[in-house]
Amino acid sequence: MIATPKEHAVAAAFERELLTVPFDRIAPLYLVTPQKKSSIKFRQIAASIRDIGIVEPMVIARDPHDPEQYTLLDGHLRFAVLKDLKETDARCLVSTDDEAFTYNKRINRLATIQEHKMILRALSLGVPEARLARALDVNIKTIKEKRRLLDGICDEAAELLKDKQVALSGFQILKKMKPMRQIEAAQLMVAMNKFTINYARSLLAATPETLLVSAATPKQIKGISREQLDLMERESANLEREVRLVEDSYGADHLDLVLARGYISKLMTSDRITRYLSLHHPDYVPAFEKITETEAFAS
Template sequence: MADWLPQHVIEASDDPDVHLAFERQTVSVPISVIVPLKSLREGIRESKKYAQIVNSIKAIGLVEAPVIIADTQHSGRYFLLDGHLRIEALKELGTETVDCLVATDDETYTYNKRVNRLPPLQEHRMIARAVERGVAPTVIAEALGLDVASIHRKFRLLDGICPEAAEILKDTICPMNAFDILRRMSPTRQIEAADLMVGQNNFSLMFAKALLAATPDDQLAKQPKKDKKADANGPTAQQIARMERELAALQTQVKSVEDSYGIDNLHLTVARGYIVKLLSNALIVRWLSQHHQEYLSEFQRIAEMESIAPASATLPIQD
């Protein structure tokens, strides 16, 4: 392919059992010959995520190379497996060519499903490392499409959090507001609360507040006088007792549906697995894209599902 110019070489693994899913060299391909396998949903160009990707590319360039595969029926044309928003952002910025990874497997499941999203605590460490290396918060904010205040808040995320609790929550989706609640507890209570949040797989602000309300006074962190005054209207002993009763009742309800939930979840997992297998076939994806685009969009949403729990806000990933 004369229009492919090798750019970077990717080292192969020493393990003979590991099979590379892409060519070792990235290539430069004209954006005009790349055909997306799915259409962008309506309004995506006005979304915050899309704006963050555009700002990120403007500030630091493209971080993740899009993934393509050659169209065997049309020489010189390539299908886009991953990176639809990135390609759209590059078009908006007037870019004509892009460095791409060339896939060897004709499937899209890996890129939609097997992608690690950055937990809030890892965001903090990434920003802290950048600041330690002399990068100004304003530069980081511009690159990530965030305001400077958000960068400062993420930088101070672990202030007042004991290392043991931070270690427990390092790979979770615990939001920043929940860390604000944990900060009001003693280190021992922080560890207990973090264990409870992980055990219940519940990192919501309301659950964190419930844990704080159930925390004895001797396990609360010492607060400045102005904060104590602000807590004067906090929950009373009667309210705490009522919350404990409601929590016990809720736990009973959860226990009662565990059996049926497991069976239902198994059925849904099998159905989702079948859809994922269908979408791993590029021929089926292309046919759906041409004849039943509405079904393809819904199938892709199902295939990309990680959990029924609501997703937390994270730093932009160049999709």
């Protein structure tokens, strides 16, 4: 009989059961300042907890010296809200890893389209708009706008922006464009990593009249002549072509740069090579040293 190696047990990242923990046993990593409490995000979390309670439990880790004491890894704003509401305990998820940075570096803010889908889902389940507005700390008009977010946005553009933080006004600007121009504008936003209202307005200003929907207001921008708008349209078209060219070669160029940097770094560790360069090609040495000192390119 052939012996098979023993299977290695996989350590669980969290304890199996949620644990109700008194707040006097939880030590936060930082205190929530009055400035943070005045932020829109804090008010939205507070409104949601007041209306529907805690949706996502806080994450804590046991103190290695005292298992009855805990460190708060994730959920500092929720913790502050609950304390402000005079709560004394909460059900928490107990992590077996006390590395708080692991949680913070993996936070993903809710994208605009994801929030839109969440609202549609809640409405389909019968949640009243007024209750949603209270939970998100916004007025009902905003809920209606978010519900209609993708009306007039083509599927391809929506797919490009599905995980991006784009303001409601940004989508309203895109709706003034025809589908092909919406896709081009979304591609430029993603390529330039710019999702601001002003950038969306500049793309609209650089859009030819033929690519605007018939209901769109004619472009009248104070201080910009028709000739300047025509120039912006041409420059926008050139930029789109250049962005696509860069996208086509970016992967290969990035790999070449990483390999070249690694090769030069290896060369510069050799005393014989550095002496030879210093004697015969002294101009190369500072440039090579600068390359080896540069942080590795982000992957």
